[in-house]
Every structure is written in C-alpha cells, then in structure tokens.
Amino acid sequence: MLFNLGVAIIAFAAVTMAIAYLAEDYLVGLRVREQLKSTNNVAVSMAPYLSSANAYKMFELAEQSSKKYGGRFLVLNKSGIVLVDSFSTLNGQKLDHKEISDVLLGPKDASYGFHEINTEDGKPFYAVYYTAAVVHDGETIGAVLFSADIQDVVDITRDFIRVLMMISIAACAMFAGVSIWLSGYITRPINDLKNVALSISRGNLHQRIHVSGKNEMAALAHTFNVMSEKLENMDKKRSEFVSNASHELKTPLSSIKILIESLLYQDGVEERIYKEFLGDINKEIDRLNDVISGLLTLARTDSETQALNIDKILLSELVFKSVTSLKPIANEKGVALNFTVNNDLEVECDALKVMQAVTNLVENAIKYTDPGGSVQVVLSKSGSDAAIAVKDTGCGIPEKDIPYLFDRFYRVDKARARDTGGSGLGLHIAQKIALLHGGSIDVQSEEGKGSVFTLYLPIKSEVKA
Numbered sequence: 001m002l003f004n005l006g007v008a009i010i011a012f013a014a015v016t017m018a019i020a021y022l023a024e025d026y027l028v029g030l031r032v033r034e035q036l037k038s039t040n041n042v043a044v045s046m047a048p049y050l051s052s053a054n055a056y057k058m059f060e061l062a063e064q065s066s067k068k069y070g071g072r073f074l075v076l077n078k079s080g081i082v083l084v085d086s087f088s089t090l091n092g093q094k095l096d097h098k099e100i101s102d103v104l105l106g107p108k109d110a111s112y113g114f115h116e117i118n119t120e121d122g123k124p125f126y127a128v129y130y131t132a133a134v135v136h137d138g139e140t141i142g143a144v145l146f147s148a149d150i151q152d153v154v155d156i157t158r159d160f161i162r163v164l165m166m167i168s169i170a171a172c173a174m175f176a177g178v179s180i181w182l183s184g185y186i187t188r189p190i191n192d193l194k195n196v197a198l199s200i201s202r203g204n205l206h207q208r209i210h211v212s213g214k215n216e217m218a219a220l221a222h223t224f225n226v227m228s229e230k231l232e233n234m235d236k237k238r239s240e241f242v243s244n245a246s247h248e249l250k251t252p253l254s255s256i257k258i259l260i261e262s263l264l265y266q267d268g269v270e271e272r273i274y275k276e277f278l279g280d281i282n283k284e285i286d287r288l289n290d291v292i293s294g295l296l297t298l299a300r301t302d303s304e305t306q307a308l309n310i311d312k313i314l315l316s317e318l319v320f321k322s323v324t325s326l327k328p329i330a331n332e333k334g335v336a337l338n339f340t341v342n343n344d345l346e347v348e349c350d351a352l353k354v355m356q357a358v359t360n361l362v363e364n365a366i367k368y369t370d371p372g373g374s375v376q377v378v379l380s381k382s383g384s385d386a387a388i389a390v391k392d393t394g395c396g397i398p399e400k401d402i403p404y405l406f407d408r409f410y411r412v413d414k415a416r417a418r419d420t421g422g423s424g425l426g427l428h429i430a431q432k433i434a435l436l437h438g439g440s441i442d443v444q445s446e447e448g449k450g451s452v453f454t455l456y457l458p459i460k461s462e463v464k465a
C-alpha cells in the first residue's frame with residue numbers, strides 16, 4: 001500500500017514539475033518571439049542610418065525604440081564597437097557577447113541570450129539580449145542589440161510554480177489521507193474476516209464477525225457468520241451423535257459383560273439360570289445389532305444424499321410391498337394390519353429409501369400396539385402431496401415427547417424400549433428420507449389411544465439434496 005502511495009506521489013510531483021516548466025517555456029517563448037521580432041524591425045530601419053553613418057538618426061531611432069519597446073537599444077559596428085547607446089553609457093566600448101558574434105560573424109541573422117544582471121542594491125534580475133544583423137546591400141554592416149528585462153516573466157512563472165507546488169502538496173496530502181482511510185476501510189473487514197476464519201480453523205467455532213453497514217463486505221460477513229453457525233451446529237450434532245452412539249453401544253455391552261461375569265465367577269450355576277442368562281445375552285446382542293444396523297442405515301442416508309435413485313414409482317405398489325413384508329410380524333403379535341388405497345399416485349422418488357421410511361413407520365405402529373389392536377395404512381392425495389398415513393391403536397405418545405421423536409436415539413419409554421428393542425433411529429431416518437424428497441412426516445397422537453404418522457411426498461418431484 002505504502003509503495004503504491006509513494007509511486008502515486010512521485011508521479012504527481014513529476015506531472016506538476018512538467019506543467020510548471022512547460023508553462024515557463026511557453027511564457028518566456030512568447031515574450032522572446034515578440035521582442036526578437038521588434039529587434040529585427042529596428043535593425044531593418046537602422047540599416048540606412050548605419051550605412052550612411054548618420055549618428056544622429058541612429059540615436060534618435062534607438063531612443064524611440066527604447067521607449068516603445070521598454071528596454072535599451074545599442075547599435076554596434078561590424079567589429080562589435082558600440083556606436084549608439086540609447087542610455088548613452090557604453091558608446092565606444094567593444095562588446096563580445098555570444099549573441100553579438102552570432103550575428104556579426106554568422107551564421108545567424110538574429111540571436112538572443114539570457115543574462116543575470118547584478119545591480120547595486122544587490123537584487124539581481126534577468127534580462128534577455130536580442131541581436132539582429134543590420135544588413136545593407138546584402139552585407140552585414142553591424143548589429144542592433146536590444147536588452148530587455150524579463151524578470152516579470154520569471155516572477156510570474158516562479159509564482160505560478162510556487163502555487164502549483166502548494167496545490168500539488170495539498171493534493172498529495174489529501175490523496176495520501178484518502179488512500180490510507182480507504183485502504184483501512186477496505187482492508188479492515190477483510191483482516192477481520194481472515195482473523196476469524198483463522199480462529200475457526202483452529203477450532204474456535206463460536207467465533208463470529210461483527211457485521212456493520214449494508215455493503216458487499218457486510219453481506220459477505222453475514223454469509224460467513226451463517227456458515228460458521230452451521231459449522232458449529234454440525235460440530236455440536238456430531239459430538240452429540242458420537243456420545244449418544246457410544247452410549248447406545250456401551251449399554252448392551254456392559255449388560256453382556258455383567259451377565260457373563262456372573263456366570264463365570266459362580267460355581268454350580270443351575271442349567272435354568274444359564275439358559276436365562278444366555279437368553280438375556282442374546283437379547284442384548286440383538287439390541288447391539290439393531291443399533292449397529294440403524295447407524296449403518298443412517299450413515300448410508302447421510303452419504304447418499306447427493307445420489308438419490310429417482311424413478312417414477314406407483315406408490316400403492318411400494319406401500320403394498322412394505323406392508324406385505326411386515327404382515328408376518330403383525331400376525332405373530334396379533335395385530336391386524338390393513339392397507340387402503342384412496343388414490344393411487346405416481347411419484348418421482350427413490351423407491352428403496354421411501355420403502356425404508358414406510359417400513360419404519362409401520363414397524364413402529366406394530367411394535368407399539370398391543371396384541372388385539374390394529375394398524376391401518378392409508379394412501380391418499382393431500383393437496384399437491386401423496387399422503388401415506390399409518391394409524392395404530394397403540395400406546396400413543398405423550399405430548400411432551402412429540403417434539404423430540406425424530407431426534408437420533410430418542411425413545412419415549414426407555415424401560416419399555418429395552419423389551420421392544422430398537423435403537424431410536426427409525427423415525428430420524430424416516431424423516432431424513434422424507435426431507436430428501438422435499439416431503440415431511442406429521443404426527444398426531446393421543447396417549448393410550450393411538451397414533452397417526454403421515455408421510456407426505458410431493459407428487460411432482462422436488463428432490464432436495
């Protein structure tokens with residue numbers, strides 16, 4: 001930044017100097033051209049007087065020209081000796097300035113040069129000596145020298161340069177100030193963003209950027225904060241999941257260990273007790289199996305979110321397959337299981353996944369309904385959705401538990417869940433599948449009377465990755 005600023009200031013100063021010198025050149029050039037022309041005119045008028053050596057006329061013309069053009073006129077012969085001086089002080093003296101030899105000895109007809117003249121009061125000033133050849137019959141017979149003060153032009157250009165310098169210093173200062181302010185304005189939020197991103201990358205996921213204003217940077221900071229929040233939530237869910245999963249796996253393992261140790265360290269255990277303990281161990285192994293299968297299904301659902309196998313599916317067929325596969329379990333338990341099709345609908349979905357979701361709901365309905373009860377599955381149309389309602393006459397769910405039903409590992413009655421088995425992942429997986437298809441699951445339940453779980457799927461596919 002400082003480098004750029006330095007380059008800009010140097011460029012600014014160079015441009016200012018160039019303008020100043022161009023202006024000086026222009027003003028001096030204008031004056032020189034004009035006075036050189038006057039000198040030439042006087043030299044032309046002087047030619048007849050010099051050729052006839054008319055000193056009176058030469059002096060008269062020199063004096064008049066002096067007054068007219070504001071300077072000093074001298075007439076010199078071919079040897080550079082002053083014949084006439086409008087100030088009458090240099091008569092008879094030989095002058096040997098370069099401008100004089102330029103025109104007397106050639107090659108020029110006219111010439112000029114700048115001279116710094118020292119004065120008695122110690123205030124030197126600048127003058128220009130203009131010379132023009134006095135030509136008679138094609139021959140240079142002498143020269144006219146016009147000495148004119150140019151200090152006024154020098155003063156004007158010096159004043160101009162001074163003002164220009166002051167303006168450019170002020171402009172440079174303003175430019176530097178604005179640049180520093182602007183770069184701070186632009187880079188501060190970027191630095192904040194960088195620091196917060198760095199801190200997040202080191203694991204401080206709670207870090208957020210302070211958002212102010214409404215510009216693009218504020219929008220970026222806001223998006224960054226949303227992303228960080230999601231990241232933090234995901235991280236929280238991940239650690240919750242890991243601790244839940246470990247707990248779920250540890251509980252049956254601890255039970256198995258206790259059961260085995262009590263058999264191992266007791267002598268003469270009755271065969272009946274052995275069998276009972278082994279039965280319990282078997283149950284715990286089933287439970288472990290359930291948890292592991294649930295976790296595997298969940299992991300698959302998570303990793304396959306990008307790869308849904310979408311097809312046009314006749315829902316009646318899909319639900320029928322699911323219900324048919326669960327019929328033996330329902331029969332064994334003594335629960336009546338029926339399927340009614342109100343509207344046969346075709347939806348675009350991943351058949352295997354939707355079947356998994358339906359199966360989870362029907363499985364629950366059978367599991368949480370006592371023998372003698374019934375489960376009814378109804379397929380119908382609800383607005384732009386297909387609705388698969390699973391109604392049971394089971395134990396129902398307390399109202400306070402309903403908001404948590406779809407959480408991973410959530411089970412309403414933990415003690416009862418030990419008997420019924422299960423990992424508490426079924427509803428979570430079902431809901432995930434519904435969401436993936438742009439659908440949802442609705443729960444209506446009354447404790448002691450039964451529940452209705454309805455899976456809604458958009459008829460026109462709105463698959464969400």
Ligand SMILES: Nc1ncnc2c1ncn2[C@@H]1O[C@H](COP(=O)(O)OP(=O)(O)OP(=O)(O)O)[C@@H](O)[C@H]1O
Binds near residue numbers: 290365368410422426
């Ligand atoms: N139809 C239902 N009637 C009553 N309670 C239910 C019903 N469906 C679910 N629940 C309650 O919701 C909890 C969560 O259900 P979910 O299907 O997620 O887990 P689960 O059935 O215990 O185990 P699994 O992972 O094997 O399905 C159940 O433990 C149960 O308490």
Ligand SMILES: [Mg+2]
Binds near residue numbers: 425427
């Ligand atoms: Mg279940």
